[in-house]
Amino acid sequence: MSTSRTVNQKAWFMVLPVLVSVAFSAIIPLMTVVNYSVQDILGPDQRVFVGMEWFRTVMRDSELHAALYRQLLFSIAVLVVEIPLGVLVAMAMPRAGWRASLALVLIAMPLLIPWNVVGTIWQIYAREDIGLLGHVLGILGVSYNYAQNSFDAWLTVLVMDVWHWTPLVVLLAYAGLQSIPDVYYQAARIDGASRWAVFRHVQLPRLRGVLLIALLLRFMDSFMIYTEPFVLTGGGPGTATTFLSQYLTQKAVGQFDLGPAAAFSLVYFLIILLCCFVLYNLVRADDHDGAGGQR
Amino acid sequence: MARIEFIDVAHTYANGTPAADSDWALQPMTMTWDDGGAYALLGPSGCGKSTLLNIISGLVKPTRGRILFDGRDVTHAPPELRNIAQVFQFPVIYDSLSVRGNLEFPLRNRGWKTAEARRRAEQIAQLLELTADLDRPARGLGADMKQKISLGRGLVRTDVAAVLFDEPLTVIDPHLKWLLRRKLKQIHQELKLSLIYVTHDQTEAMTFADRVVVMSHGRVVQEATPEELFERPAHRFVGYFIGSPGMNFIPAQWREGSAWVGDVPITTQSRADPDAADIAVGVRPERLEARTAAGPNSVPARVLAVRDLGTHAMCTLDVDGARVRARLPDVADAAALTHLFIPPERSALYAVEWRLP
Numbered sequence: 001m002s003t004s005r006t007v008n009q010k011a012w013f014m015v016l017p018v019l020v021s022v023a024f025s026a027i028i029p030l031m032t033v034v035n036y037s038v039q040d041i042l043g044p045d046q047r048v049f050v051g052m053e054w055f056r057t058v059m060r061d062s063e064l065h066a067a068l069y070r071q072l073l074f075s076i077a078v079l080v081v082e083i084p085l086g087v088l089v090a091m092a093m094p095r096a097g098w099r100a101s102l103a104l105v106l107i108a109m110p111l112l113i114p115w116n117v118v119g120t121i122w123q124i125y126a127r128e129d130i131g132l133l134g135h136v137l138g139i140l141g142v143s144y145n146y147a148q149n150s151f152d153a154w155l156t157v158l159v160m161d162v163w164h165w166t167p168l169v170v171l172l173a174y175a176g177l178q179s180i181p182d183v184y185y186q187a188a189r190i191d192g193a194s195r196w197a198v199f200r201h202v203q204l205p206r207l208r209g210v211l212l213i214a215l216l217l218r219f220m221d222s223f224m225i226y227t228e229p230f231v232l233t234g235g236g237p238g239t240a241t242t243f244l245s246q247y248l249t250q251k252a253v254g255q256f257d258l259g260p261a262a263a264f265s266l267v268y269f270l271i272i273l274l275c276c277f278v279l280y281n282l283v284r285a286d287d288h289d290g291a292g293g294q295r
Numbered sequence: 296m297a298r299i300e301f302i303d304v305a306h307t308y309a310n311g312t313p314a315a316d317s318d319w320a321l322q323p324m325t326m327t328w329d330d331g332g333a334y335a336l337l338g339p340s341g342c343g344k345s346t347l348l349n350i351i352s353g354l355v356k357p358t359r360g361r362i363l364f365d366g367r368d369v370t371h372a373p374p375e376l377r378n379i380a381q382v383f384q385f386p387v388i389y390d391s392l393s394v395r396g397n398l399e400f401p402l403r404n405r406g407w408k409t410a411e412a413r414r415r416a417e418q419i420a421q422l423l424e425l426t427a428d429l430d431r432p433a434r435g436l437g438a439d440m441k442q443k444i445s446l447g448r449g450l451v452r453t454d455v456a457a458v459l460f461d462e463p464l465t466v467i468d469p470h471l472k473w474l475l476r477r478k479l480k481q482i483h484q485e486l487k488l489s490l491i492y493v494t495h496d497q498t499e500a501m502t503f504a505d506r507v508v509v510m511s512h513g514r515v516v517q518e519a520t521p522e523e524l525f526e527r528p529a530h531r532f533v534g535y536f537i538g539s540p541g542m543n544f545i546p547a548q549w550r551e552g553s554a555w556v557g558d559v560p561i562t563t564q565s566r567a568d569p570d571a572a573d574i575a576v577g578v579r580p581e582r583l584e585a586r587t588a589a590g591p592n593s594v595p596a597r598v599l600a601v602r603d604l605g606t607h608a609m610c611t612l613d614v615d616g617a618r619v620r621a622r623l624p625d626v627a628d629a630a631a632l633t634h635l636f637i638p639p640e641r642s643a644l645y646a647v648e649w650r651l652p
Binding site: 200 | 373375385391405434445
């Protein structure tokens with residue numbers, strides 16, 4: 001007994017490299033933020049413990065509330081548009097042959113473009129004077145100007161995100177659809193199922209797992225959106241596209257309000273953690289349920 | 296329910312018409328499946344059983360030929376318009392539905408009223424002993440249960456032309472397999488459905504079916520009752536494939552209007568003269584009898600090995616250079632044996648592959 005215990009203790013050294021790297025990449029920065037969130041740090045030797053003061057400030061900051069509200073609305077819009085659209089596109093894609101390969105390459109293209117470039121592309125594309133989209137809309141008589149109209153700016157960021165990230169949902173859904181054995185479709189035909197019934201009872205249940213993952217990824221990513229609206233309008237017009245991460249940056253780097261910024265970083269972090277926790281458990285519950293039934 | 300007719304039906308998975316007969320996945324065949332019959336499609340893997348089944352259900356469209364249901368041409372009709380139910384080798388269930396929902400699914404799709412669909416689903420659940428689990432979600436159940444649900448979905452419709460089973464008991468454990476097979480037989484008698492059952496297991500085919508269709512290399516070699524297949528195999532393949540061990544085929548020569556094994560003339564059921572030089576006497580190991588002296592229809596035999604199986608002895612013998620298996624009542628018979636008697640009414644001549652009438 002005692003020998004095996006000794007061996008087990010030595011094994012801890014094996015995890016040391018991971019522990020060190022995680023400490024420097026995650027734990028220490030996070031603790032620094034915690035440090036800032038409970039103190040008022042004026043200089044290297046001037047620090048006052050303020051307890052929950054910054055958290056109270058943050059909770060009463062109406063601008064921050066607006067940014068959070070904007071952010072939630074945006075993330076929900078992203079999910080509501082991208083998930084169904086991704087599934088629809090995946091179902092419309094060819095199942096095999098060179099057409100399938102071609103479709104996959106074309107669909108995956110936006111995923112290869114960096115965030116800031118996406119912002120720049122759409123910034124130019126949607127300009128009324130030189131951009132193709134903006135110009136065409138102008139000719140058609142649609143009043144559209146993302147630099148002046150808040151809604152137009154918000155919509156442009158949404159369209160941009162949909163263009164950039166729906167392909168991810170498509171790829172996941174496509175892989176999920178491909179993994180459904182043919183015999184399920186055959187059985188559904190024999191059972192006289194309509195197209196809708198096939199979707200509802202054959203395809204959707206079997207896409208549940210991948211769609212939950214898509215939901216998780218798209219929620220996390222869209223909740224942290226920064227580069228695209230920053231490149232497009234810098235968060236404007238006004239604060240129309242100032243989402244959480246940008247507001248936070250303005251507070252921390254722009255106004256140097258490190259205390260409140262740190263406090264809100266933690267709240268921000270906890271919101272994402274909570275959402276991921278819930279989704280992760282849904283995914284796991286799904287795997288667990290399916291385990292007995294998979295063949 | 297319907298009478299299903301195949302008129303010169305053939306199928307190939309390749310493009311164009313195959314040059315040789317053997318290139319067909321299903322060689323041209325004409326056959327009638329009677330209304331209310333229990334058929335088994337028996338043959339080794341890759342012999343075209345599943346292709347034949349999928350042609351009946353409409354999942355595969357035959358390369359040529361016509362299919363009639365009660366005289367109506369359905370060759371080009373898709374599965375949903377054919378009124379066919381099919382149960383596949385692996386369980387197919389609808390994860391999002393309960394056991395009840397799964398059983399009702401084919402009925403709901405066809406516009407049955409809620410109450411009627413419910414009553415029918417409960418009736419089928421009772422037959423398959425699923426009543427206790429009706430309201431459980433179908434996902435997460437074991438493979439056995441899932442396959443029972445699949446069977447139930449196949450049997451739930453009352454108006455089907457036929458229910459097709461594609462090796463449905465593969466994933467079921469042996470004990471339950473035996474129960475379900477009996478259950479299917481019972482359901483067949485109660486519901487009077489036409490059943491077509493694909494299997495590579497002769498016991499399964501023989502116990503389940505009224506008529507067995509034996510297939511080999513995409514060709515139907517014999518369609519007969521289980522008893523006929525055993526007693527009068529039309530083709531050497533049927534002789535080998537049915538029975539354990541398979542039928543003996545003792546090479547023979549044709550001279551002076553009779554078949555000879557070595558120096559012994561052999562009389563069999565066959566009356567016709569063979570049209571080929573390659574002939575053999577076919578006789579089941581169960582039908583051979585031990586003799587201690589020469590006599591009519593008795594060939595000299597030398598015992599090579601004896602296995603005592605308690606109720607009988609399984610012998611391997613040498614007859615005129617050919618290896619022959621015989622099932623004898625007792626080990627003592629094998630020890631004393633010098634000749635094997637081939638009962639004329641239990642044997643036949645085979646020219647090349649086919650039995651002579």
